[in-house]
Amino acid sequence: MRHAHHLRIGPVGFRIGSDWRAPIDAVADLYRDYPAPADGVADYTVRLFAARPWRRWMRPAITLGGDYLLPDAVPMPLAWGVLAAEMAMNLQLALGERRYLLLHASSVERDGRAVLMTGVSGAGKSTLAALLMTRGWRLMGDEFALLDPESGAVHAFPRLISLKNESVGVVQAAVPDARFGPLLTGTPKGDLRHLVPDARAIAMAAAPATPAVLLFPSFGYAAAERPVPPSEAFVRLTQASTNYTALGERGFDALTRLVQRVPARAIDYPDTATAVAQVEAAWAAA
């Protein structure tokens, strides 16, 4: 394609092609400290293109493409180039990945032991991961944790952290000097701004960690905690995995092993300070 950029996030290499220069420039800038794909071979190809030739110039709209796609993707404005690239990269993993069991979870690590946080959109996965990153944790990712079925370790996927609505202000206040992408208003997920993970998260992106505790956070409730039995954790994680079914028996084995070995807790929190304390306590106790 006319414009292209190659990068690697954790173990996953991408080739991003675009009909326009702007999205590639924006992605290349935000991901400037990330390495190139391993051995020069991209795991996935992503395409940002104009569905009709004239859409390149007239009311330009980005259609998402790649090795794997969902039918009926809605085109987005050219100004949302970074979001388009991020969504297209996520889609490749969600639909195409077969080496790792994909968990829709954020994760942070300390001393080689990882906390996995999973929950519905709005539960605070990204916000908590970003705030923990500012408190000395190594950020592994705010969207996907990659569980290796053979070793039981999780691999990092520290893409740009996707902050939405109120969490944009919360995190900006916590790390005013961090690098942010442009503020995108009126997206399907509301106001959205990307945060570049810190230097440590990028430098250690290739290092896996041992899962230590599994958390199911819920925002907007009085502080409360309860242990989650392995059976419930299993069912919730099958729903939080995009490729559990596709991995067949390997997926089942990987997930049963995870929930049997790793304690799980549901944490309700009214504010982020409470949640951070709950996460740190859960990790220390595990």
Next chain:
Amino acid sequence: MGGGLKDARILVDALRDPTRTAALEPEGWTALIACARAEQLVGTLAERVAGLPMPPRAAELLEAARRSADTGRTAALWEAACAARALAPAGLTPILLKGTAYVAAGLKAGVGRSIGDLDILVPRDRIDQAEQALLGAGWEWVKPDPYDDEYYRRWMHELPPLIHRERDRMIDVHHTVLPLTARITPDAAAMIADAEPVGGGLAVLAPADMICHAVAHLFADGDLAGGLRNLWDIRCLIDEFGTDGLAARAARHGLGRELARAVRLADALYGSGTDLTLVDRWYVRRLLARDGWGRATRPVTRLAFYIRSHWLRMPPLMLARHLLTKWRKGGPGPG
């Protein structure tokens, strides 16, 4: 070789002669894998190039594709077993078609192949019983649109697609080979009569019929989407079964011309090469319409084959009515 390759020649070359991949640079591997994924041939490619020298990351991706095809094979055979179990009380032995048939019969065409829906063939006079048995065993309608439903039932060679409500897998129940409106009318009854059991209450078509069915599927139905994979199937089947009696059988099904074309194209793309007619070259142009980014290219050629697919399928007046109805509903065009 860069990522800007103009057509799918890189994929065809690698399938025909896997050692040619030795010349690929890393970008070439990225392009090859993207192209193979887009053509649903990445598992096949992985099997072909396994063990050859390549960048470690390429080997890792292809190993994952191999494993994925293996999981897909297990799931496809399980789905076939479920269908057999549902149809057995009605005294029906489903005849497996396409990918599931190749893996059930342990054929080369099935090695590494991606398998989507389950396709089965049952006698036309038993189709209502098959439908009732499947509905009773957890399959449900996919198409809620009454026009589409009526269209399938009146004119097509298969029931409207059904999906299993628990396993989320589709089944296409065929009662003949091509749409009832198509100009070519293969002898489905003869195919059914000569089908061979493969155990587990399942059967597959006899070798020559299996090839004829693949040929009909490639050239007499559809717009050649996925054509490289279908042609690879044909190449493997011919390689394994030979061509004894094949031409006569194809002639009986009205597919003589299509078989001859399939043999020429398979030779040209996946074999040692052969002379092609001008029309053959047009087919090659369509089959290779995919670039190193995995993009569909040559929109005019694609559109021509899309129109051709409808032209083959129905008489002109009916085609006009059909396209008008679809257009009003904002329906599909060439992808």
